[in-house]
Amino acid sequence: MADPYSEKALHFFNQYQKLAFEDVHQHWLAQLPESPGSALDVGAGSGRDAAALASRGWHVLAAEPATALRQLGENAARHLAVEWCEDHLPELSHVRTLDHRFDLILVSAVWMHLPPSQRNTAFQVLTDLLSPGGILVITLRHGPGDGERVFYETNRDELERLAESQSLASLPVAEGKETDRMGRSEVAWETAVFQNP
Numbered sequence: 120m121a122d123p124y125s126e127k128a129l130h131f132f133n134q135y136q137k138l139a140f141e142d143v144h145q146h147w148l149a150q151l152p153e154s155p156g157s158a159l160d161v162g163a164g165s166g167r168d169a170a171a172l173a174s175r176g177w178h179v180l181a182a183e184p185a186t187a188l189r190q191l192g193e194n195a196a197r198h199l200a201v202e203w204c205e206d207h208l209p210e211l212s213h214v215r216t217l218d219h220r221f222d223l224i225l226v227s228a229v230w231m232h233l234p235p236s237q238r239n240t241a242f243q244v245l246t247d248l249l250s251p252g253g254i255l256v257i258t259l260r261h262g263p264g265d266g267e268r269v270f271y272e273t274n275r276d277e278l279e280r281l282a283e284s285q286s287l288a289s290l291p292v293a294e295g296k297e298t299d300r301m302g303r304s305e306v307a308w309e310t311a312v313f314q315n316p
């Protein structure tokens with residue numbers, strides 16, 4: 120099936136690069152560990168977040184399935200401690216071969232692309248990649264599709280149940296409405312943060 124993230128890579132790259140990490144992720148930034156460690160950015164897109172984390176001293180592995188988008192991101196972040204790979208949920212087959220655990224895993228604006236039937240596996244794979252004490256951040260998109268990309272419904276309860284089944288603790292995020300940073304009034308966001316004990 121055609122992948123808009125590959126076919127319109129430059130369009131999406133420019134769109135995502137216009138946003139600031141600190142703005143997009145303001146609701147959970149208080150949970151970002153003060154001392155940097157190793158981070159995995161799943162569905163890294165333009166690499167905006169991977170680059171911001173690397174600038175804060177994190178060693179980042181950016182996994183992105185869309186080749187053209189990944190190449191643009193890789194080029195933009197070439198001077199930073201960001202490594203890139205081609206991989207995708209639910210299996211993250213390549214990342215798992217590295218036998219590495221991450222202190223932070225970011226799944227930003229990706230969960231809505233996962234069919235519900237793949238979410239159990241995806242969540243288990245993500246949990247297995249967390250180091251002890253590591254945190255998993257997942258942002259959820261609420262709102263209609265755009266006629267171009269495939270979106271599935273997301274809900275926070277589903278994530279809470281998955282976290283409970285993996286014995287992850289739910290961490291608080293800042294209160295307040297998470298409006299769409301691209302100004303789409305019909306789209307809203309929600310952030311969930313979980314910690315491996």
Ligand SMILES: C[S@@+](CC[C@H](N)C(=O)[O-])C[C@H]1O[C@@H](n2cnc3c(N)ncnc32)[C@H](O)[C@@H]1O
Pocket residue numbers: 124135161162163164165167168182183184185188206207208209226227228229232233
């Ligand atoms: C809306 S963009 C978000 C990009 C970036 N994380 C951000 O917050 O700006 C969604 C990204 O998820 C990637 N993606 C789609 N399906 C995926 C999957 N099953 N596993 C990992 N990434 C996926 C797309 O290629 C795209 O780069």
